[in-house]
Every structure is written in structure tokens, then in C-alpha cells.
Amino acid sequence: MPDITVPSNNLTTRLPILRILKERLFIVLCIIGTVFGVLALVTLFYQVFVDGWHRLSWDFLTSMPSRHADRAGVLPALVGTLWLLVLTTLVTVPLGIGSAVYLEEFAPKNRLSKLIQVNIANLAGVPSIVYGLLGLAIFVRTLSLERSLAAAALTMSLLILPMVITASQEAIRAVPNSFREGSLALGATRWETVRNAVLPSAYSGILTGVILGLSRALGEAAPLIAIGAATFVSTVPKSPMEEGFTVLPIQIFNWADRPKREFLENSAAAIIVLMTVILVFNLLAAILRTKARKRTRA
Numbered sequence: 001m002p003d004i005t006v007p008s009n010n011l012t013t014r015l016p017i018l019r020i021l022k023e024r025l026f027i028v029l030c031i032i033g034t035v036f037g038v039l040a041l042v043t044l045f046y047q048v049f050v051d052g053w054h055r056l057s058w059d060f061l062t063s064m065p066s067r068h069a070d071r072a073g074v075l076p077a078l079v080g081t082l083w084l085l086v087l088t089t090l091v092t093v094p095l096g097i098g099s100a101v102y103l104e105e106f107a108p109k110n111r112l113s114k115l116i117q118v119n120i121a122n123l124a125g126v127p128s129i130v131y132g133l134l135g136l137a138i139f140v141r142t143l144s145l146e147r148s149l150a151a152a153a154l155t156m157s158l159l160i161l162p163m164v165i166t167a168s169q170e171a172i173r174a175v176p177n178s179f180r181e182g183s184l185a186l187g188a189t190r191w192e193t194v195r196n197a198v199l200p201s202a203y204s205g206i207l208t209g210v211i212l213g214l215s216r217a218l219g220e221a222a223p224l225i226a227i228g229a230a231t232f233v234s235t236v237p238k239s240p241m242e243e244g245f246t247v248l249p250i251q252i253f254n255w256a257d258r259p260k261r262e263f264l265e266n267s268a269a270a271i272i273v274l275m276t277v278i279l280v281f282n283l284l285a286a287i288l289r290t291k292a293r294k295r296t297r298a
Contacts, residue, residue: 048272052265060072060266064234074269076237091154139151139154149237160216179198180198218281252267
């Protein structure tokens with residue numbers, strides 16, 4: 001019998017090669033982007049530590065701002081930042097998680113809920129200065145909270161609520177439906193199912209969204225400038241309703257805007273303090289998240 005040869009298809013042999021090349025090219029681009037980002041971040045951190053490390057001391061943390069750079073400190077700004085962190089957490093966590101639970105577990109799936117969902121997603125991309133102007137109009141003037149920490153915390157809560165709601169919804173949506181069905185089959189109500197089955201399973205994801213939102217709030221300066229945060233405060237805030245406050249981003253901006261080299265060094269030292277506050281907060285949240293995961297698995 002004569003030999004039967006099947007003609008080779010060049011297209012079928014080239015497709016795997018093209019896919020492999022595209023995959024390797026994509027991996028190389030990802031590595032380049034990651035290395036570039038890490039190098040830029042390391043360079044910035046290195047410059048900040050070189051400029052500000054020698055200014056860090058107990059006196060710097062416990063002293064008031066001064067026109068003399070060698071005697072200036074960050075005590076009012078540090079206390080104001082801690083106040084802002086606590087107040088924003090108290091407002092954002094219940095509102096954000098409650099909104100996410102309602103939208104995912106109780107709200108009817110109709111046009112209104114879809115419209116609300118789209119608006120929440122759009123609000124996450126609004127510039128922060130817009131929230132500052134909104135806080136100035138509503139909390140400072142309409143509600144007469146004046147230029148206080150309470151007005152600042154409510155403004156920052158508006159800023160990060162869309163992020164917290166979206167992240168909490170994703171965490172709740174990731175809980176398997178079998179958890180809900182099993183709880184309902186045992187006779188639990190919808191609220192008991194959400195409280196005892198859904199939220200414990202989604203806790204770590206919800207906490208991640210809260211951490212990201214509060215970390216953004218700690219680093220924002222534009223909304224606080226819009227509602228009237230002071231650049232120079234010589235007293236420590238003792239109450240959320242007390243007028244006249246400042247936070248670390250405002251203090252950093254104030255010092256960085258001055259021409260003297262000494263104030264630039266103070267600004268770098270304040271940046272280190274702010275990063276330390278954020279890292280400590282993230283560390284505490286990470287510990288809580290790890291414990292929640294272990295409890296859920298158990």
C-alpha cells in the first residue's frame with residue numbers, strides 16, 4: 001500500500017508557540033512593573049529616613065509646634081490623628097458593614113438596588129477634595145459642628161464608606177450559599193443566619209476593606225484642608241467637638257512648604273511617625289484577622 005502522508009498545518013503548530021511567547025512576555029512585564037514600583041518605594045523611604053531619622057526623639061513626639069525648627073514637635077498633630085482614627089472607625093464600621101449586609105442579604109434585587117450599587121461604585125472614584133467641600137457644606141455649616149474633629153471624622157467617613165461597603169459586599173458574596181442554606185434548614189431566621197453564619201465567614205475580608213479605607217483616611221490632607229484644619233495648633237485636642245485641630249498630613253504639608261532645610265527634616269520625621277501609626281494599626285488589624293480565620297476554620 002502506498003504511504004499516506006498528512007500535510008502539516010503550520011497554523012496549529014504556531015499557536016502553542018505564540019501562546020507561550022505571550023505568556024512569557026506578560027510575566028516579564030509584570031516583573032518589570034513590580035521591580036520598578038518596589039525600587040521607587042524603597043528610594044522614597046530611604047530618602048525620608050535619611051532626612052528625618054536624626055530628628056526623631058521623645059521631645060519631638062511630646063513637643064508643640066514652633067517657629068524654631070529645632071524645638072518643633074508633633075504632639076497636637078499626633079493626638080489629632082489618633083482622635084480622627086478612632087472617630088472615623090466608630091462611624092465607618094457600623095455604617096459600612098450594615099449597608100453591605102443590607103444590600104447583599106436583605107435588599108430586593110430590583111432597579112433601585114442596582115442604581116444604589118452603581119452610585120456606590122462611582123462614589124469610590126470621586127476626588128477627595130469634593131468630599132471636603134461636601135463636609136464643609138453639611139457638617140461644618142449646616143449642622144454647625146464648626147471646624148472640629150467630629151466634622152473631620154464624618155467627612156473622612158464619607159470618603160472611605162464606598163470602599164468599605166464594596167469590600168464588605170465582596171467578602172459577604174464570597175461566603176458559600178451552602179452556609180446560608182444549612183443555617184436556614186436548621187430553623188434559623190435570616191438575621192440569625194447572617195449573624196452566626198455569614199458574617200463570621202466574611203470577617204477577614206470585611207476587616208481588610210476597613211483597613212484599606214482607614215489607611216487612606218489617615219493619609220488624606222485635601223478634605224481636612226477644605227473643612228478648615230489648622231496648620232498651626234499649640235494645644236492638644238481634648239474633645240471631638242473642640243474647634244481648632246490638626247493632623248499629621250497637615251503638619252507635614254505645613255513644614256514641607258517652608259524653605260528652611262530644618263523644617264524639611266521635621267517634615268521627613270513626621271512622615272516616619274505617620275507611617276509608624278499606619279503600620280501599628282495595620283499590624284493590630286492583621287492580628288485580629290488571623291485570629292478570625294483560625295476561629296472560622298475551627
